[in-house]
Amino acid sequence: MRTRGRVPTLPGPSRGFSLLELMVVVAIIALASALVTLAVPDPAHARLAREGERLALLLEAGRAQSRALGIEVRWVPGPSAQGDAQQDFRFEGLPPRHALPDRWLDADSHALIQVRLPERQAMVRLGPDPILSGQRIELLMGDRHLVLATDGLGPFAVVNE
Numbered sequence: 001m002r003t004r005g006r007v008p009t010l011p012g013p014s015r016g017f018s019l020l021e022l023m024v025v026v027a028i029i030a031l032a033s034a035l036v037t038l039a040v041p042d043p044a045h046a047r048l049a050r051e052g053e054r055l056a057l058l059l060e061a062g063r064a065q066s067r068a069l070g071i072e073v074r075w076v077p078g079p080s081a082q083g084d085a086q087q088d089f090r091f092e093g094l095p096p097r098h099a100l101p102d103r104w105l106d107a108d109s110h111a112l113i114q115v116r117l118p119e120r121q122a123m124v125r126l127g128p129d130p131i132l133s134g135q136r137i138e139l140l141m142g143d144r145h146l147v148l149a150t151d152g153l154g155p156f157a158v159v160n161e
Contacts (some may be wrong), residue, residue, distance in 0.1 A: 055115030
């Protein structure tokens with residue numbers, strides 16, 4: 001006799017997942033999410049690196065203009081003597097038509113990046129001499145830091161310490 005509406009069952013063990021299978025799946029998901037978390041770059045570190053690379057390029061541009069124009073150019077962190085709140089740093093000595101940017105790239109960076117120069121050095125001299133003394137700039141953002149340096153002959157570059 002046949003009954004209607006009845007679902008046939010499979011013989012043998014039950015049709016669910018075992019606890020061990022579920023634990024293996026959860027462990028795989030946890031491992032994959034940990035790897036993804038490690039692969040995502042830290043936004044503060046990426047922002048500091050971007051600002052450091054940009055500053056190295058700006059310093060080299062200031063150095064090239066100093067040599068081309070035959071004038072002394074200095075990079076000075078902080079606002080001008082007039083207290084211009086819109087400046088984060090400045091290039092002194094450049095004529096107005098050769099002006100370079102005076103702000104950090106990221107609008108949030110100006111409040112976060114601190115510049116540390118070696119003792120008794122309030123500015124970085126960029127020229128007009130082709131060979132300068134070695135110079136170093138340390139950018140700080142929270143607990144992260146980045147160092148730009150030159151030996152006086154080569155370009156400014158981010159150095160690993």
